[in-house]
Amino acid sequence: MSPFLHLALKVGSGLVLTYLVVVAATYVIATAMALPALVRLRRWQGSRHVDEAASAASTPPVTLVAPMYNEAAVCVEAVRALLGVDYSNKEILVVADGCTDGTVARLVQAFRLDPAARIPAESLPTKRVREVYRSRDRPNLWVVDKENGGKADALNVGINYCRTPLVCTLDGDSLLGRDAIQRAVRPFLEDATTVAVGGTIGIVNDCTVRHGRVTQVRMPRRWLPRFQVLEYVRAFSAARVGWDAGGATLIISGAFGVFRRDALVAVGGLREGLVGEDFELTLRLHRYHRERGLPYRIAFAPDAVSWTECPATLGVLGRQRDRWHRGGAEAVWLHRRMLFNPRYGRIGLVAMPVFLLVEILGPVAEMLGYVAVAVAWLTGALNPTLAGLLLLLAVALGVAQSIAAVALDEFAFRRYRSTGSLGLLLLLTVAENLGYRQLTVWWRLRGVWKFLRKDTSWGVMTRTGFSTAP
Amino acid sequence: MTAFHLVLVLLVGVTVCAGLFAATALLLHAWSARADARRAARTARWEPVLLDVLVGEADPAVFAEGFVRRHHGPALELAATYALRLDGESLTRLSAAMAPLLPRARALLHARRPDRRATAVRLLGFLGTDADRPALALALSDRSPLVAMAAARALARTQDAGYADALIAALGRFETWGTNAVASMLTLFGLPAAPALMRAFASADVPSATRIACAEALRRLGYLPAAGDAAAIAGAAGGVELRAAALRLLRDLGGPAEASAVRTLIESPSDVLRLHAVSALAAISQDPGDAARIEHALSDASPWVAQRAARGLIESGRVASLRALAGGAGQPHRVARQALAEAGLVASEPGSPS
Numbered sequence: 001m002s003p004f005l006h007l008a009l010k011v012g013s014g015l016v017l018t019y020l021v022v023v024a025a026t027y028v029i030a031t032a033m034a035l036p037a038l039v040r041l042r043r044w045q046g047s048r049h050v051d052e053a054a055s056a057a058s059t060p061p062v063t064l065v066a067p068m069y070n071e072a073a074v075c076v077e078a079v080r081a082l083l084g085v086d087y088s089n090k091e092i093l094v095v096a097d098g099c100t101d102g103t104v105a106r107l108v109q110a111f112r113l114d115p116a117a118r119i120p121a122e123s124l125p126t127k128r129v130r131e132v133y134r135s136r137d138r139p140n141l142w143v144v145d146k147e148n149g150g151k152a153d154a155l156n157v158g159i160n161y162c163r164t165p166l167v168c169t170l171d172g173d174s175l176l177g178r179d180a181i182q183r184a185v186r187p188f189l190e191d192a193t194t195v196a197v198g199g200t201i202g203i204v205n206d207c208t209v210r211h212g213r214v215t216q217v218r219m220p221r222r223w224l225p226r227f228q229v230l231e232y233v234r235a236f237s238a239a240r241v242g243w244d245a246g247g248a249t250l251i252i253s254g255a256f257g258v259f260r261r262d263a264l265v266a267v268g269g270l271r272e273g274l275v276g277e278d279f280e281l282t283l284r285l286h287r288y289h290r291e292r293g294l295p296y297r298i299a300f301a302p303d304a305v306s307w308t309e310c311p312a313t314l315g316v317l318g319r320q321r322d323r324w325h326r327g328g329a330e331a332v333w334l335h336r337r338m339l340f341n342p343r344y345g346r347i348g349l350v351a352m353p354v355f356l357l358v359e360i361l362g363p364v365a366e367m368l369g370y371v372a373v374a375v376a377w378l379t380g381a382l383n384p385t386l387a388g389l390l391l392l393l394a395v396a397l398g399v400a401q402s403i404a405a406v407a408l409d410e411f412a413f414r415r416y417r418s419t420g421s422l423g424l425l426l427l428l429t430v431a432e433n434l435g436y437r438q439l440t441v442w443w444r445l446r447g448v449w450k451f452l453r454k455d456t457s458w459g460v461m462t463r464t465g466f467s468t469a470p
Numbered sequence: 471m472t473a474f475h476l477v478l479v480l481l482v483g484v485t486v487c488a489g490l491f492a493a494t495a496l497l498l499h500a501w502s503a504r505a506d507a508r509r510a511a512r513t514a515r516w517e518p519v520l521l522d523v524l525v526g527e528a529d530p531a532v533f534a535e536g537f538v539r540r541h542h543g544p545a546l547e548l549a550a551t552y553a554l555r556l557d558g559e560s561l562t563r564l565s566a567a568m569a570p571l572l573p574r575a576r577a578l579l580h581a582r583r584p585d586r587r588a589t590a591v592r593l594l595g596f597l598g599t600d601a602d603r604p605a606l607a608l609a610l611s612d613r614s615p616l617v618a619m620a621a622a623r624a625l626a627r628t629q630d631a632g633y634a635d636a637l638i639a640a641l642g643r644f645e646t647w648g649t650n651a652v653a654s655m656l657t658l659f660g661l662p663a664a665p666a667l668m669r670a671f672a673s674a675d676v677p678s679a680t681r682i683a684c685a686e687a688l689r690r691l692g693y694l695p696a697a698g699d700a701a702a703i704a705g706a707a708g709g710v711e712l713r714a715a716a717l718r719l720l721r722d723l724g725g726p727a728e729a730s731a732v733r734t735l736i737e738s739p740s741d742v743l744r745l746h747a748v749s750a751l752a753a754i755s756q757d758p759g760d761a762a763r764i765e766h767a768l769s770d771a772s773p774w775v776a777q778r779a780a781r782g783l784i785e786s787g788r789v790a791s792l793r794a795l796a797g798g799a800g801q802p803h804r805v806a807r808q809a810l811a812e813a814g815l816v817a818s819e820p821g822s823p824s
Contacts, residue, residue, distance in 0.1 A: 400488035
């Protein structure tokens with residue numbers, strides 16, 4: 001073996017090892033920070049009743065904005081869910097984004113919608129609005145039918161037509177938990193500087209849905225959604241709680257976030273032409289407030305849950321993951337000025353660099369590791385025992401982190417209540433390493449490649465509809 | 471130690487940690503399931519007796535008989551969920567039933583954990599006696615702001631206006647809380663606290679956020695004598711939010727006597743003041759000149775002011791002029807159409823609203 005190759009392999013393996021240590025340290029710190037935060041949450045749950053807040057007549061009005069693009073299969077159930085949310089002071093604004101599958105017709109029929117006049121209160125630039133409808137039976141339900149312009153454009157229309165101080169952005173197929181808005185609004189009541197609050201996303205596949213409400217939470221029957229349940233538990237019950245405890249919430253999912261309307265207008269609404277508009281918006285809110293020295297808080301409410309259908313086929317999941325990854329890379333690139341910049345505090349110095357290193361470059365590093373092993377094996381420089389042990393160590397770290405997240409979820413939320421579900425979750429922490437994880441690495445690498453090629457396509461998400469109980 | 475040994479030690483360590491985490495998850499699961507089952511059994515046992523007490527079919531004294539000490543906390547928690555929804559005689563009976571258990575809540579007032587102290591003040595606020603109020607007032611200065619806030623709400627819930635001044639003086643601690651939440655809490659005192667609220671609202675020495683919360687509480691309480699002070703504050707130089715709060719109060723509690731103070735603000739350069747002035751003027755004045763001013767506001771540069779003007783015209787019964795306007799194509803016409811349609815007074819025609 002040439003001395004150059006030997007040196008390259010040595011440097012490469014050293015880098016991969018260092019990377020592994022950094023990633024493990026990040027996960028350990030985030031999980032360790034999540035634990036006291038969840039202990040606090042659980043303790044305070046006993047002395048802060050949601051019912052008490054609801055009866056206090058202090059709940060600020062909220063507009064639930066649900067953009068829909070070809071959601072005919074789930075739109076009626078989703079709107080019923082929004083109407084059934086326990087929050088008295090709400091208006092529902094469905095934005096049909098140039099639907100071609102009869103979404104609007106289904107809504108018109110199901111909710112007896114009539115054309116109505118409604119003047120936008122703001123003027124964020126958007127595609128043309130074709131018609132505004134209002135329900136005859138439910139005066140707080142509005143549907144805005146507009147030309148297709150993408151999710152960001154649809155949400156901007158929602159912001160323009162919103163008349164309440166708080167806006168809740170949702171996915172078209174979101175099923176909000178019964179008390180999700182009460183819980184998501186609480187940070188706004190407790191701290192007047194709060195500008196945005198993100199909630200937890202749960203997976204609704206194979207759960208029982210009745211009258212637009214998730215009445216029984218179950219693990220999905222198929223393996224692909226099951227793996228995603230574990231990923232969501234890891235993300236929402238551990239990682240985001242940990243980051244929030246450190247005052248560095250970086251992402252508010254587009255599927256469920258509550259924002260102060262004036263803050264959204266101040267930053268110019270959502271940016272169009274991006275695939276990760278929710279992440280970019282959160283970064284822009286941080287940037288806007290920090291650059292102007294304005295006091296603000298972006299929080300995460302782990303006990304506020306919105307349920308959504310996750311992809312059930314490899315094709316759709318792959319497209320979703322590469323889009324998410326592109327979105328993350330795109331947002332970090334757009335706000336690269338914040339990276340390592342003390343002006344942006346812990347967001348610029350810690351949260352964004354960690355996101356870049358662990359999330360965006362993670363699949364690249366993992367792939368480099370596989371390549372280094374292959375090259376070393378081909379050139380005879382591989383110590384198979386040591387390489388095998390290192391691989392096992394990397395897997396064990398991932399498994400330990402996942403199990404810790406499951407334990408945290410069990411401690412604070414217990415959404416999957418049966419012992420079988422818990423056993424399955426624990427099994428998945430190991431099983432996901434046998435193919436699923438490698439697939440996600442591949443999809444994320446594809447995302448990096450498409451980002452470098454400036455590809456901003458979304459792909460198609462196929463909905464199967466909820467399993468609705470009679 | 472070689473690299474091999476180092477990695478091996480790390481692997482064993484991480485695997486042991488993973489095993490411990492898994493065992494923790496399983497133990498938590500079993501413990502939580504058991505706790506749920508116990509809670510359900512306790513509730514099934516206690517609830518029928520509690521309901522009998524509430525409807526007067528059982529003596530309140532019987533409820534706490536035979537309770538072991540470890541059940542005092544859960545029983546109080548169950549009672550608190552009822553207390554939240556009860557008032558009057560039922561609440562009195564509930565408090566009487568829980569009286570033997572209250573020493574547990576009083577002991578928690580001195581707990582190290584702030585959530586326990588918050589639970590204690592919450593329980594004493596719902597179920598405590600007059601003797602517990604000084605302790606609640608003391609908790610207003612608790613080192614945890616969340617406990618202080620729970621104490622404030624508990625104290626307000628007692629409806630003992632004698633503590634209103636103490637609570638208003640402590641509001642500076644809750645400046646991060648939204649005005650609505652603070653006002654809602656102050657409203658719990660009821661009308662007897664209105665003079666104290668009015669004093670604070672009118673005092674220039676009180677922080678602006680507190681004055682705004684007091685104005686909001688007075689508005690919610692419907693305390694008519696506050697209108698005079700509100701007119702003076704709305705017309706005086708000062709913070710926009712405070713003057714807007716005064717205008718909101720005037721909208722609900724003012725009369726023609728205060729219209730002149732409001733009228734001057736219709737032309738204010740501040741959108742917020744114009745909006746609330748239009749709203750208040752529509753509510754308190756029947757003067758035709760004021761009606762013309764409100765109609766003029768339909769063309770206001772701020773869509774919020776324009777829409778509020780339209781709603782004001784409808785609320786004050788001036789629908790005819792709005793209907794006359796609804797036929798055209800400019801901003802005031804669109805605003806008129808929307809307001810009429812939303813009030814169910816005329817069906818709006820299809821067409822692009824933007």
